[in-house]
Amino acid sequence: MDRTDPRSPEARRSFEELVAEGAAVPTEGWDFSWFEGRAGEQRPSWGYARSAAGRLARATAALDIQTGGGEVLDFALGAAAPARPALIAATEGRPPNVARATALLRPRGAVVVSASDDAPLPFADGAFDLVLSRHPVRPHWDEIARVLGPGGTYFAQHVGPASVFELVEYFLGPQPERSRRARHPDRERADAERAGLRIVDLRAERLRMEFHDIAAVVHFLRKVVWLVPGFTVEAYEPRLRALHERIEAEGPFVAHSTRHLFDARRPDR
Template sequence: MSARRTFEDLVAEGAAVPTEGWDFSWFEGRATEARPSWGYARSAARRLAGAEAVLDVQTGGGEVLDFALGRAEPARPVLVAATEGWPPNVAKATALLRPRGAVVVAAPDDAPLPFADEAFDLVLSRHPVRPHWAEIARVLRPRGTYFAQHVGPRSVFELVEYFLGPQPPEVREARDPERERADAEAAGLEVAGLRAERLRMEFRDIAAVVHFLRKVVWMVPGFTVEAYEPRLRALHERIEERGSFVAYSTRHLFDVRKPERAPRA
């Protein structure tokens, strides 16, 4: 029987894993997260098969778009573009998506989209930092679609509040899907579908917690092992005693249309 790994060993391992891209395969056996019932990547692939010009906003390392393009072959769009704001992810997404014929454009997440008006008939996004509805409406063609999976309110807040303490109401209620619906409609878009789910997560060792907080940096801003060592050690002991730390992620799926132009008087 192998010796139980120490807190120091596990923390060092979690701190050493590269964080580029959105490949979460490293977590296998150490953490789990239930997936939304709608299967975003597979659904996106079906949308790609009927599109001509596609934009994937905040593509990360390009993994989801790459999967969807592979499923859409050979009925794939003529034009495929993606944006990404974090330089390591820009490089990773470019290497992954270039063989698919997709162009990756480096663009800050909070900047206007660097494309002409009405350039795309399909805009995709998985877990955007914040949806820029006016920009989405601008680059969509009339009758075009925005199809995206967003992070919902209070996602993984069991972990966030373990480290940061109770969060104020404005933080807890951020990313509310009904508020996002209202913002989309204010930008002139029509929400054809909106679904939301709450999904169980389990962290089975402290290495998984460390890697997760290094990778998903907005959960505990400024997270470092050194700054949170006492809380990490206490959480390690809790996981050792109970077998896991349970949290819940929230996700919602938007299916949004840009209407036809209103007829001129």
């Protein structure tokens, strides 16, 4: 369905209306199509989902860690068809996402396993020749290395350091340096190598984001819950109202995401 551009004068609505809309949108899964026309983000140059599809077309047993609602894996499997692994599994820790991912991925022949993000992976040693993950909360390198067979590959897109911190610091104030450097690719490289993986490729990019109305900000913070922990409209109403007025007067709120691509391999021996 076409959506009226929320930036046009005829589409302008009150702060209360926009906040109510952003607070009502379901947050399950990683489908970001609702943001079309009201928020946007540059995409990394490497095209993770399509690159993952190429890997899936050559794999025999694949695992997608923290699959969310299964949307990225579903796209990659569709793009890889008719070639696809004989065994396809995915893990997810949030119950609403597990149900969503199961409904989406079962027709693709994938099994979705409910597993906490911090728990050991519920699979045998060396069970997979390909492990995927898009935006894991935290990569558990020992477990990734354990479930990969000799010569197996970990191919993933991670969130990088200080991602969307313009928005984080708008609500929470200046963050300590240790928070700004969390998820740094150099540190993750060292952790992966300590787990026995060899880094084949590691690339990082900083990407522009724009929020065109306060509804998009509210929905984004409800969906990406670790950015402003405990976020609610009521708790942050004054800051939300001030940001709404700023967007109305000056245009979109600009932030920057950081992403890095991991291509790691478990040695043959």
